[in-house]
Amino acid sequence: MNNNTISQVVTDGLCTGCGTCIALCPKEAIKLTINEKKGIYVPVLNEEKCDNCGICFEVCPGHEVDFKSLNLDIFGKESEDILIGNYLKCxxxxxxxxxxxxxxxxxxxxxxxxxxxxxxxxxxxxxxxxxxxx
Ligand code: SF4
Ligand code: SF4
Incomplete structure (x- = not known):
């Protein structure tokens, strides 16, 4: 299995089914399927089409989201609570x-x-x- 793709994210159960990888894959090598038993979307990678560019892994929020840099970019400050993030009122x-x-x-x-x-x-x-x- 190639770790430069979303395959490991899916295997680790970290995929949220957001579809970003499918939209951005330049080779159209990822297809969305439905796991009927769990009622969730699961991307499946076609290894014959994939050229291992790594884009899908890079854009995937399943394995990592850099909350610190996102908060700095959007709000200009880090959040006090990493789980809630920056907010005006709650x-x-x-x-x-x-x-x-x-x-x-x-x-x-x-x-x-x-x-x-x-x-x-x-x-x-x-x-x-x-x-x-x-
Ligand atoms: S980008 Fe990541 S979380 Fe979103 S569907 Fe693809 S593998 Fe799942
Ligand atoms: S590594 Fe590149 S070509 Fe392969 S599935 Fe991901 S985005 Fe598509």
Missing amino acids: YIGHSTDHDIRYNSASGGHVTQLLIFALEVGIIDGALVTRMKRK
Whole structure:
């Protein structure tokens, strides 16, 4: 296996299925497949097409993200908490509607905010996604 490609990232279970490697591979040597059992996207590398340029590994966030340099570039300072990163303010909360809170992800934040925005006329509609039942 070639360590200059995303193959090791996938083998190590560090791939998030973001698709960056597929978009940037100049040889179109990477194809996205679906692991039906785990319900995740998995890139598969065609070794016959690959010329080992290393671009996919370089752009892949799976094996490393340089948070220090990203924070310096974007915010001009390092973050106090490497996991949270730089932020202006931080809040926690949940929907006060019992059904929304317990039938939504993350306490129903997005659902509740969208309902509010629709009710007060901030938005006319919302395009949302959901899991597909098989
Ligand atoms: S760039 Fe890395 S994390 Fe994103 S799909 Fe490719 S291997 Fe996975
Ligand atoms: S090493 Fe280069 S050619 Fe090979 S899969 Fe990665 S980006 Fe494509």
